[in-house]
Amino acid sequence: MGEFWEVLRQHLPEFLSGFFITCRLVAISFVIAVVVGTIIAAFRVAPVKWLQRIGGIYVETFRNIPLLVLIFIFYFGFPETLNIGPWLAGTMALGLYTAAYIAETLRSGVFAVGKGQIDAALSLGLTYRETLQKIILPQSFRTVIPPLGNLIIAMIKNSAIIGASALAIPDLLKSGRIVAAQTAQTLASFFWAALGYLILTITATLVVRSLEKRLAIRR
Amino acid sequence: MDYLFAPDRWEWLFMGNSFRFLIDGLLVNIELALIAMALSLAVGLLLALARTAKKPMIKGPAGIWIDVWRNLPLIFILLYLSLSIPGSWKESYQDSVPSWFPEAFQNGRILAAIVGLTLYNSAVIAEIMRAGIQSLERGQGEAAAALGLPYWKSMRLIILPQGLRRMVPATVSQLITLNKDTTLISILSIQEVMRHGRILGSCLPFTCGVEVPLLQVFLVVGAMFALLNYGLSRLSKRLEIKQREATGIEVEKVTGLEDQVRLETDTK
Numbered sequence: 001m002g003e004f005w006e007v008l009r010q011h012l013p014e015f016l017s018g019f020f021i022t023c024r025l026v027a028i029s030f031v032i033a034v035v036v037g038t039i040i041a042a043f044r045v046a047p048v049k050w051l052q053r054i055g056g057i058y059v060e061t062f063r064n065i066p067l068l069v070l071i072f073i074f075y076f077g078f079p080e081t082l083n084i085g086p087w088l089a090g091t092m093a094l095g096l097y098t099a100a101y102i103a104e105t106l107r108s109g110v111f112a113v114g115k116g117q118i119d120a121a122l123s124l125g126l127t128y129r130e131t132l133q134k135i136i137l138p139q140s141f142r143t144v145i146p147p148l149g150n151l152i153i154a155m156i157k158n159s160a161i162i163g164a165s166a167l168a169i170p171d172l173l174k175s176g177r178i179v180a181a182q183t184a185q186t187l188a189s190f191f192w193a194a195l196g197y198l199i200l201t202i203t204a205t206l207v208v209r210s211l212e213k214r215l216a217i218r219r
Numbered sequence: 220m221d222y223l224f225a226p227d228r229w230e231w232l233f234m235g236n237s238f239r240f241l242i243d244g245l246l247v248n249i250e251l252a253l254i255a256m257a258l259s260l261a262v263g264l265l266l267a268l269a270r271t272a273k274k275p276m277i278k279g280p281a282g283i284w285i286d287v288w289r290n291l292p293l294i295f296i297l298l299y300l301s302l303s304i305p306g307s308w309k310e311s312y313q314d315s316v317p318s319w320f321p322e323a324f325q326n327g328r329i330l331a332a333i334v335g336l337t338l339y340n341s342a343v344i345a346e347i348m349r350a351g352i353q354s355l356e357r358g359q360g361e362a363a364a365a366l367g368l369p370y371w372k373s374m375r376l377i378i379l380p381q382g383l384r385r386m387v388p389a390t391v392s393q394l395i396t397l398n399k400d401t402t403l404i405s406i407l408s409i410q411e412v413m414r415h416g417r418i419l420g421s422c423l424p425f426t427c428g429v430e431v432p433l434l435q436v437f438l439v440v441g442a443m444f445a446l447l448n449y450g451l452s453r454l455s456k457r458l459e460i461k462q463r464e465a466t467g468i469e470v471e472k473v474t475g476l477e478d479q480v481r482l483e484t485d486t487k
Contacts (some may be wrong), residue, residue: 063481064448065441066399068413073441076420077434079222101477101484108484147480153290154477160292164406173295182303190299194291201290206472 005091011179018175019196025091025159025171026200030152037102044107055103061184062100067158070166087170088193090162100156109140142215147210170196172196181182223434231273231431241436244412245443247323248401251411255336255401256394262337263344268374270349281345286407288342290299294403296339300331301407317357323410334405340397346473347393354470385470388459392482393446395455402444416440452481459486 008015022116042057062070113136121131163171170178176193180186222228268282300431309327316325323329355378363373405413422434431443459482463469472479 060449060452061441061445063477064395064399064445064452066401066402067446069437069441069444072413072416072437073434077437084433091352102478104484105480146347146485150474150480151477152475154480157290157292158477160294161403164294164298173292173298173465176295177298178311186302190295190302194295197292197295198290202286205290208474 004188004191006007007105007183007185008192009177011175011183011192014175014179015172015192015196015211018170018172018193021170021198022156022159022163022172022196025162026152026155027086028091029094029098029155031158032104033098033151034157036096037098037106038183040099041106041110048092052135059100059103062097063104065097067093067097068165070175071162074164083146086162090165090169094158094162095154097158098151101151101154103181105144105151106140108134109144109219112143113139126216131184145215146212149204149211153201153204153208156197156204228430228432228435231419231422231427231435234427234429237431238439240415240419241412241439241443244390244410244415245314245440247321247409247411248398249319249447250324251332251336251404252394252398255340256397258333258337258380258396259340259344259470261388263348264367266341266345267352268363270334270345273350285345287347291339293339293400294406297331297403297407300335301328301434304331304334322432326409327388328407328409331407332401332409335395335402336400337389339400340393343393343396343476344390346387347386347389348383348459350389350471351384352382354385354468355382385462385466385468388455388462388471389470389482391455391458392452392478393476395451395481396476396478397445398448398451400475411487412440412443419456454484456485 007054009168038057040055043051044059046052046055070093071090074084077091078084117135117139118131121135122128126134159171160173161175163169168174172193176189177194180189183189266281266285269277270285271282272278295397306327309330312330313325313327357383360373363377369374381387401411405411405417408414416433416436419431420436422431424430433443465484472483
């Protein structure tokens with residue numbers, strides 16, 4: 001057991017910086033994912049046929065391509081003159097990948113509100129905007145929170161792919177590997193990195209679960 | 220646009236065996252996904268039975284095991300195993316692997332990939348199976364017990380046939396994830412589609428006669444996965460709707476996985 005603590009004591013700065021870089025990767029990608037996902041979801045529910053089709057193609061493409069392929073396309077695929085750095089390529093790939101799932105989550109959240117409610121609101125004399133603001137969005141927000149939380153958990157795990165691929169961003173996994181190479185203590189360094197990931201994913205799971213209970217709508 | 224669609228950037232695709240080479244790589248991924256899925260179903264069933272057992276001595280450790288493995292990034296597990304699996308295991312694997320197995324499976328490096336994918340995926344499958352088993356009405360288990368059936372018999376005859384049928388759509392969905400995840404093993408320097416893509420991309424106009432841009436190579440790889448997984452996602456959606464019509468029950472989806480979220484939103 002001694003070596004375990006020794007590795008942590010001597011390399012705590014590396015692990016911590018890796019931990020925060022992982023957090024930052026997830027945060028930036030999540031912002032990209034929510035922004036793009038909302039736009040695509042709006043396309044998907046728009047009353048215009050060709051917008052719907054563009055949204056549909058986006059969702060089906062980005063969900064079905066492995067994240068690693070997307071990272072490679074973004075990192076190697078752009079002309080050198082654009083000079084896309086590893087951070088931009090990595091967060092764009094993860095963000096656009098997750099955006100496809102977020103778009104579908106948001107779309108199904110809008111449709112989860114019964115059509116009867118919308119008709120009722122409109123016939124009560126509410127304008128389209130008021131219906132959206134007071135009837136649809138508050139309810140769809142609640143149905144959308146648990147799946148969004150699940151996507152954040154998936155993002156935390158997927159963010160490790162960015163650091164492990166050709167991009168070489170020193171995230172938690174990368175720092176674990178560096179420490180393992182330096183100290184030759186593979187098990188101990190991977191153990192602490194694993195703990196970092198478990199802290200993130202299990203906390204997120206617990207938060208999602210309690211939100212799910214609190215926001216549950218009894219229909 | 221010229222950068223993307225210029226014909227001389229696509230010429231490589233029709234030259235020699237380039238396309239064939241990518242397909243060969245993709246076949247390794249598909250084979251690996253199928254092998255890992257078969258192993259995960261077996262291990263996952265045992266884990267799910269342990270997880271739903273009545274005795275806390277079995278239930279507790281099984282729960283922790285499942286939660287740890289499915290909450291770690293898969294790439295993390297793969298990298299750790301590639302460093303820590305003893306060389307002697309790899310050698311005995313190489314000695315015992317049947318010769319009719321594809322070439323990529325003859326190398327001991329694939330062992331880390333198979334073990335890693337199975338560890339991660341069996342934990343996920345166990346959760347999916349648990350949700351399927353627990354979606355059954357309590358009455359089913361109680362009736363079996365009242366009829367005097369012992370545990371194993373009631374599991375085999377009553378609970379599992381019904382519970383497992385409900386998890387078929389979620390398992391097909393998980394196969395999509397698994398399919399995508401097999402690209403990660405390129406980091407263990409196993410010759411599969413990503414490696415084949417990199418090899419093609421490193422081909423110079425001087426030796427190959429044409430330019431092979433990495434962007435176009437990986438667009439083709441992406442398109443292959445997109446087609447394959449699109450078919451699978453249609454299948455899982457169809458199965459889910461059919462299953463819901465038959466039982467009228469919605470099985471709770473496993474948390475923390477994007478393609479389980481997909482199944483949930485697709486069928487609404």
